[in-house]
Amino acid sequence: xxxxxxxxxxxxxxxxxxxxKQRSVEAIADLDFRVEPGELVCVVGPSGAGKTTLLRCIxxxxxxxxxxxxxxxxxxxxxxxxxxxxxxxxxxSLFPWMTVRQxxxxxxxxxxxxxxxxxRLVDEALDAVHLSDSHDAYPWQLSGGMQQRVAIARAVAYExxxxxxxxxxxxxxxxxxxxxxxxVRELWIRLGVTVLFVTHDIDEAVxxxxxxxxxxxxxxxxxxxxxxxxxxxxxxxxTRALPRFAELxxxxxxxxxxxxxxxx
Ligand code: ADP
Numbered sequence: 001x002x003x004x005x006x007x008x009x010x011x012x013x014x015x016x017x018x019x020x021k022q023r024s025v026e027a028i029a030d031l032d033f034r035v036e037p038g039e040l041v042c043v044v045g046p047s048g049a050g051k052t053t054l055l056r057c058i059x060x061x062x063x064x065x066x067x068x069x070x071x072x073x074x075x076x077x078x079x080x081x082x083x084x085x086x087x088x089x090x091x092x093s094l095f096p097w098m099t100v101r102q103x104x105x106x107x108x109x110x111x112x113x114x115x116x117x118x119x120r121l122v123d124e125a126l127d128a129v130h131l132s133d134s135h136d137a138y139p140w141q142l143s144g145g146m147q148q149r150v151a152i153a154r155a156v157a158y159e160x161x162x163x164x165x166x167x168x169x170x171x172x173x174x175x176x177x178x179x180x181x182x183x184v185r186e187l188w189i190r191l192g193v194t195v196l197f198v199t200h201d202i203d204e205a206v207x208x209x210x211x212x213x214x215x216x217x218x219x220x221x222x223x224x225x226x227x228x229x230x231x232x233x234x235x236x237x238x239t240r241a242l243p244r245f246a247e248l249x250x251x252x253x254x255x256x257x258x259x260x261x262x263x264x
Pocket of ligand 1: 018020025027045046047048049050051052053054218
């Protein structure tokens with residue numbers, strides 16, 4: 001494949017059925033989409049639509065039943081080195097007995113990055129999420145929003161090709177959430193990383209994304225791939241007040257209502 005046109009991430013006709021002793025659940029029927037290098041793509045869908053399942057398949061944490069996931073042309077068969085994931089439950093994703101610095105540093109040690117370079121990456125990442133003053137704090141000494149910023153710093157320090165985010169702000173208050181959304185846009189612009197952001201929040205998806213993939217009800221397919229043609233320079237008040245924002249929001253909302261009614 002031509003390396004110029006090769007997508008960063010390819011989800012090729014992925015199907016996922018959970019097979020249990022009593023019954024099987026067909027979570028994903030057929031998901032097929034690509035994410036180009038440096039894109040920020042959001043995935044929205046009704047609750048139970050298979051968003052987390054999709055993300056776990058992409059992250060190599062779950063086997064697909066059919067199809068495959070490729071990172072830069074390589075089939076994903078286990079957690080790839082080039083991906084980092086930020087989960088919703090920051091409280092469970094940080095080690096309480098390690099300081100902020102040690103938490104961010106851990107994956108870099110596992111990646112065998114040398115001391116000086118590791119220190120630089122950790123410093124830069126904590127600086128980027130505005131936590132330069134909290135290196136030596138323990139996670140439980142921080143607010144929820146700060147803990148999630150540590151989780152983001154940890155992912156960023158790892159310098160992934162693809163950053164996967166699974167409802168990362170669902171458990172924080174609205175004001176913190178707005179700040180963290182802006183932080184993600186800021187980091188994305190600054191670092192040029194490819195981001196796949198899963199959320200059930202339509203406003204959040206439209207505010208953040210260059211594209212929004214709307215998922216159907218389970219068994220899941222992509223109902224629509226919506227291009228978000230808002231100016232790249234976004235801010236919480238100005239962007240959300242644009243008539244185009246309202247149109248896009250209403251459009252995605254309408255598609256999700258259809259998805260809930262079983263339209264495919
Ligand atoms: P979402 O993240 O969109 O809310 P999920 O990916 O969590 O959706 O779940 C999709 C469907 O798969 C749901 O019907 C859920 O009950 C089912 N499911 C999720 N995990 C499992 C599992 N480990 N075993 C069986 N069914 C599961």
